[in-house]
Amino acid sequence: TQLLEQSPQFLSIQEGENLTVYCNSSSVFSSLQWYRQEPGEGPVLLVTVVTGGEVKKLKRLTFQFGDARKDSSLHITAAQPGDTGLYLCAGTGNQFYFGTGTSLTVIP
Amino acid sequence: GAGVSQSPRYKVAKRGQDVALRCDPISGHVSLFWYQQALGQGPEFLTYFQNEAQLDKSGLPSDRFFAERPEGSVSTLKIQRTQQEDSAVYLCASSLAGVNQPQHFGDGTRLSIL
Numbered sequence: 001t002q003l004l005e006q007s008p009q010f011l012s013i014q015e016g017e018n019l020t021v022y023c024n025s026s027s028v029f030s031s032l033q034w035y036r037q038e039p040g041e042g043p044v045l046l047v048t049v050v051t052g053g054e055v056k057k058l059k060r061l062t063f064q065f066g067d068a069r070k071d072s073s074l075h076i077t078a079a080q081p082g083d084t085g086l087y088l089c090a091g092t093g094n095q096f097y098f099g100t101g102t103s104l105t106v107i108p
Numbered sequence: 109g110a111g112v113s114q115s116p117r118y119k120v121a122k123r124g125q126d127v128a129l130r131c132d133p134i135s136g137h138v139s140l141f142w143y144q145q146a147l148g149q150g151p152e153f154l155t156y157f158q159n160e161a162q163l164d165k166s167g168l169p170s171d172r173f174f175a176e177r178p179e180g181s182v183s184t185l186k187i188q189r190t191q192q193e194d195s196a197v198y199l200c201a202s203s204l205a206g207v208n209q210p211q212h213f214g215d216g217t218r219l220s221i222l
Contacts (some may be wrong), residue, residue, distance in 0.1 A: 006150075031208060042112070042199055042213030043151070088150050095164060096141065096207045098150035 003027050004091055004099035012105040016078050021102045023072045023089035030092050032065055032072045037086040079106045110134065112214035114200050120220045121190050129185045129217045133202030140183050141211060142175055143199040151199050157183060158206070190221045 004025045013019055023032070031050045035043035047056050049065035049072065056063045062075040072089055084106050089099040113132040121127050133140050139158050143151035144167075153167040159180035168175070172190075177183040187194055197216040203209035 004150075033210065041215050042201070044213070045210050048210060086148065090150075092208050094207075095153055095156070095166075096211065097153065098143070101148065101150040103148055 003097045004089055006087075006089060006099040006102045008102060009100065010103050010105075012107065013079055015080060015106055015108050019076050019079055019104070021074045021076075021087055021104075023074075023099050025070050025091060027091070027093060028069050029097075030069070032069070032092070033090045034063055034072070034074055035088040035090060037088060038084075043086075043088055076104075079104075081106045081108050112200055112202055112212055114198075114214035114217050116217060117215065118218050118220075120222065122222050123191060125190055126186065126188045127190055127219065129187075129198050129200075129219070131183045131185070131200030131202075131214060133181065133183070133200070134212055135181075136204070137202035137212070138180075138205040139203045139207070139209070140177060141201045141203075142183070142185050143201070144169075145197045145199055145216070147197075154185070154198075156207070187219075190219075192221050195219055195221045 004023055007022045033048045034046045037043040047063045052067045052069045054065045060077045064073050087102045091097045115130045141156050142154040145151040155165040155175045156163050157177045160177050172188045174186045197218050199216045201211035201213045203211045
């Protein structure tokens with residue numbers, strides 16, 4: 001059972017386009033993390049958000065934690081082929097819950 | 109090495125065989141987690157250790173799955189009488205302490221049951 005639903009599940013876009021990935025839950029989390037995973041490797045942490053309404057920027061990536069700490073979004077500006085991968089949100093409660101994943105392909 | 113190390117990277121076994129997967133966490137990391145990941149999907153929690161204590165094993169799918177961390181460092185995930193549905197990537201992660209700390213992942217063991 002996965003408490004965090006991500007959308008879209010698959011996304012294929014052209015280089016230079018913008019995109020947003022959503023991570024939604026009915027549960028409240030004390031913190032939320034975003035990871036990127038490439039084939040054959042483990043997930044790598046991108047960012048942790050803790051405060052409701054918090055916005056963090058990491059170069060072309062913008063992460064937002066919902067006011068109620070139940071949802072989050074990841075926005076990528078001017079996507080590049082190197083952004084291709086599986087993006088995972090993960091929430092911290094009594095356990096550590098991963099989202100269902102969004103597979104992003106950026107076409108050169 | 110500085111990261112989480114898992115071995116073997118690939119394991120092929122016949123249905124009914126027992127397998128053992130190893131995880132070497134980052135030195136000094138108190139917490140260790142095991143996950144199961146199907147292709148293209150998010151990892152699913154299996155179990156969690158704090159030092160040698162297994163604090164949560166609610167994600168283990170059946171009593172054929174067993175994990176241990178006897179000295180609070182290296183951990184082994186054992187699957188007995190493997191079945192085809194056990195085929196997946198098994199990920200190990202470690203953190204400084206607890207579920208609220210960022211987790212550092214190994215590259216996983218890809219298990220294929222024939």
